Amino acid sequence: MEATANPLCRAHVLKFIEETRVVSESVLQVNNITPYHVTKFYREQIAKSGYYDQLKYIVEPSVEEFESPGTLDTSGEHDNTVVPGLQHKYPQTGLLLVTERCGSYCRYCFRKRIVGKASDEIAPDFDRVAKYIARHPEMTNVLLSGGDPFVLSTAKLNKILDHLLPINHLSSIRFGTKMLAYEPRRFEDSALPALFQRIHEAGKSPIIVTHFDHVGEISSDAEHEVRSLRSQGVQFLNQAVLLAKVNDDPKILAATFAKCHEIGVRPYYLFQARPVKGASHFQVTLGRGIEIARGVNQRLSGIEKTFKYIMSHYSGKIEILDLGHDGRVYMRYHQSKVPEKIGRIFSRPYVGAACWLDDLPEQ
Numbered sequence: 001m002e003a004t005a006n007p008l009c010r011a012h013v014l015k016f017i018e019e020t021r022v023v024s025e026s027v028l029q030v031n032n033i034t035p036y037h038v039t040k041f042y043r044e045q046i047a048k049s050g051y052y053d054q055l056k057y058i059v060e061p062s063v064e065e066f067e068s069p070g071t072l073d074t075s076g077e078h079d080n081t082v083v084p085g086l087q088h089k090y091p092q093t094g095l096l097l098v099t100e101r102c103g104s105y106c107r108y109c110f111r112k113r114i115v116g117k118a119s120d121e122i123a124p125d126f127d128r129v130a131k132y133i134a135r136h137p138e139m140t141n142v143l144l145s146g147g148d149p150f151v152l153s154t155a156k157l158n159k160i161l162d163h164l165l166p167i168n169h170l171s172s173i174r175f176g177t178k179m180l181a182y183e184p185r186r187f188e189d190s191a192l193p194a195l196f197q198r199i200h201e202a203g204k205s206p207i208i209v210t211h212f213d214h215v216g217e218i219s220s221d222a223e224h225e226v227r228s229l230r231s232q233g234v235q236f237l238n239q240a241v242l243l244a245k246v247n248d249d250p251k252i253l254a255a256t257f258a259k260c261h262e263i264g265v266r267p268y269y270l271f272q273a274r275p276v277k278g279a280s281h282f283q284v285t286l287g288r289g290i291e292i293a294r295g296v297n298q299r300l301s302g303i304e305k306t307f308k309y310i311m312s313h314y315s316g317k318i319e320i321l322d323l324g325h326d327g328r329v330y331m332r333y334h335q336s337k338v339p340e341k342i343g344r345i346f347s348r349p350y351v352g353a354a355c356w357l358d359d360l361p362e363q
């Protein structure tokens with residue numbers, strides 16, 4: 001790295017998967033390139049997993065990030081923010097952004113606009129958040145996200161809970177985290193059992209939503225921590241993202257979901273990757289995604305196939321069901337701001353390269 005007077009002109013020598021490039025700070029900023037950071041644990045895990053050639057794409061930068069078209073807020077997070085840091089898109093759920101940091105930075109992240117940089121979208125005032133939630137009895141659960149809540153200290157998480165636990169109509173507190181893949185030893189913290197106990201004592205369920213995209217990410221340490229947390233009454237769900245070159249293979253995803261099931265983590269969402277600027281090269285077409293989801297279901301037992309293939313769209317969470325013989329993609333709203341839409345099946349004509357609802361013609 002070479003120092004110059006103008007920080008935006010500072011040059012960085014960066015190692016991409018394809019080549020090493022010299023890139024100025026301003027080019028990194030204009031292209032919204034997420035900082036590079038990977039934990040030692042994850043680097044070692046993917047090296048010994050036998051899947052390095054797939055898993056490297058999760059954390060190693062690619063030159064494709066400069067070319068991938070898209071936008072930075074594909075599901076309308078800004079429009080659904082009701083007080084700084086709190087989104088209220090669906091009546092029952094509050095989404096609370098508690099940090100902009102993560103254990104490592106996923107190259108496909110849909111919150112590239114936030115992670116790894118100072119962001120004003122992180123909740124600055126939990127008292128204000130709690131006042132909003134208290135006025136909304138329809139909200140039954142809050143999801144702590146970001147960034148990754150488990151990069152925060154347990155003391156800081158407890159301070160956030162001080163504001164949430166007195167609210168009677170919240171029945172569960174969810175934590176969305178990839179730390180069980182990136183740094184599972186975070187969960188050895190001797191202060192954590194008391195945090196989960198507090199949630200129980202407040203009459204609420206603690207739920208951890210893990211983020212395993214690939215069976216090679218589920219280390220023996222992660223398995224050990226999940227089993228230990230389950231014995232403390234923590235419920236587990238998993239969300240994964242369907243990623244080109246990483247897990248766009250029914251055998252891999254079936255193995256991932258079967259492993260999750262084995263350790264007591266319920267596969268819950270398989271997300272269609274979003275058309276995010278700098279990350280849309282991870283998208284697979286809807287046609288291929290449907291084929292993969294079908295292949296996964298063919299390989300799993302009835303009790304293991306608990307996942308939904310979901311597009312988290314501006315208009316709601318849309319389950320992608322099938323591509324019919326009539327050439328139409330069949331879908332159903334799993335969640336929507338418009339309650340009448342939920343559960344209704346609808347279809348659009350399929351066009352070959354479509355990766356998102358907006359790529360499908362209306363009629």
Ligand code: SF4
Nearest residue numbers: 102105106109147178
């Ligand atoms: S852990 Fe989640 S929020 Fe953080 S970079 Fe990965 S996908 Fe984004």
